[in-house]
Amino acid sequence: MNKTKIEWTEQTWNPTTGCDKVSAGCKNCYAENMAKRLQAMGASGYENGFRLSLMEHRLEQPTKRKTATTYFVNSMSDMFHENIPFSYIDKIFNTIKKTPQHRYQILTKREKRLKKYFESRKVPKNVWLGVTVENITEGIPRIEKLTEIDAKIRFLSIEPLLEDLGNIDLKNIHWVIVGGESGNRARKMNESWVENIKNQCKKQDVAFFFKQWGTWGADGKKGNKQDNGRLLQGRTWDSMPQHDMGN
Numbered sequence: 714m715n716k717t718k719i720e721w722t723e724q725t726w727n728p729t730t731g732c733d734k735v736s737a738g739c740k741n742c743y744a745e746n747m748a749k750r751l752q753a754m755g756a757s758g759y760e761n762g763f764r765l766s767l768m769e770h771r772l773e774q775p776t777k778r779k780t781a782t783t784y785f786v787n788s789m790s791d792m793f794h795e796n797i798p799f800s801y802i803d804k805i806f807n808t809i810k811k812t813p814q815h816r817y818q819i820l821t822k823r824e825k826r827l828k829k830y831f832e833s834r835k836v837p838k839n840v841w842l843g844v845t846v847e848n849i850t851e852g853i854p855r856i857e858k859l860t861e862i863d864a865k866i867r868f869l870s871i872e873p874l875l876e877d878l879g880n881i882d883l884k885n886i887h888w889v890i891v892g893g894e895s896g897n898r899a900r901k902m903n904e905s906w907v908e909n910i911k912n913q914c915k916k917q918d919v920a921f922f923f924k925q926w927g928t929w930g931a932d933g934k935k936g937n938k939q940d941n942g943r944l945l946q947g948r949t950w951d952s953m954p955q956h957d958m959g960n
Contacts, residue, residue, distance in 0.1 A: 720943070721890055721922055721953070722785040722818055728772050728805050729790040729797060730758060731765040735822050738847030738873055741898045744789045765796055772804055775812045783816040793823040799830060809837050820845060820870050824858035831862045841866035841888075841954070848875045860885040866954050872924060873899070877906045883917040887954040893927030901929045907945060920952035 717725045730748065734740070744763070751759040758768060775784060786792060792802060809817050820843040821827050827842070836842060842864040846852035852871075859867050866887050871878070873894035883889070891910055893902035907923065914921040926942040928935055943949050 717785065717788065719785060719788070720924055720951070723783040724785070725788040726771070726775060726784045726786050726817075727758070727789045728768050728774075728808075729766065729787055729792065729794070729801075730768060731761060731763045731789070732791050732794060733765070736845075736847065736851040737875060738822065738845055738852070741873075741894060741896050741900075743895060746896065748789060765790065765794055767797065767801055769804075772808055775808055775815055778812075779814065781814045781816075783818065785818045785820070787819070791821050791823060792819055793821045793826040793830065795823070795826065802830060806834075806837065809840060813837075813839050815839060816841065818843065818868070820868075822855070824855040828858045828861060836862060836864040838865050840864065841868055843868035843870055843888075845869075846871045846878070847873055849878060853878065853881070856882070856886065868954070871910060873927065874902050874906055874910075875900060877903070877909060879909075881910070881913055883913060883919045886917075886919055888920045888922065888952075889914050890922045890924055892924035893929060895925070895927045897928075899928035901933065902927065904931045904945075911945070911950065920954050921950050922952055923950040 715725050719725070732744065734742065748759050748763040752762040786805070792805065816839050818841045822845045824844050842859060842862060844855035844859045846855060846869050856869065867885060868888035868890065869886060870890045872890060872892035874891055889910060891907055894900050911921050923943060923945045930936070930942065
């Protein structure tokens with residue numbers, strides 16, 4: 714487990730590492746680049762680089778921490794990757810159930826497998842389920858699959874935002890995160906695309922979190938570091954879902 718610079722969580726927990734590209738949002742994957750750097754540094758757990766690896770020795774890590782913590786699960790992978798057996802995912806959720814003091818944020822681009830898994834299982838109350846929505850063709854259909862699952866908190870990670878998403882049905886969505894892409898090959902994000910989403914969140918009473926501009930600033934230039942590149946319309950937007958997680 715590691716502390717993280719990701720603004721909307723507290724720590725990361727990676728019971729698996731590695732992944733494969735499945736959509737346009739994966740093109741410049743930050744996790745892949747980081748995994749390759751960690752492999753070159755000889756970091757434990759990244760001997761296989763970005764090839765999918767099950768880290769069974771990490772399964773019990775959250776049980777060692779008593780202080781209530783918000784974990785982003787598999788920041789370096791996708792829990793619902795096709796090659797992760799449901800039996801292994803069950804082990805991850807067993808740890809989640811044993812640690813009700815923690816909150817777990819789970820994000821995937823594999824909404825069909827997510828839906829299949831929960832057809833015969835319940836989502837623990839301390840789990841927030843989310844899908845990535847980077848564009849209209851691949852991202853928007855994920856929302857419908859997510860809303861078919863009975864989860865206490867459902868969220869969208871619209872990062873990297875690659876185009877104007879138009880009108881979005883946010884019914885049964887509690888939280889929306891928006892961000893631009895980082896890295897030397899980052900694709901630009903238009904400010905009007907972000908404002909469109911923010912306005913719809915306000916209208917539909919959904920918490921809105923603006924994570925970052927990324928490599929390209931609102932002015933269309935690289936290297937906008939004002940307030941770490943997080944200002945939108947002159948301020949930061951850090952709303953979180955206010956629902957009681959319960960026990």
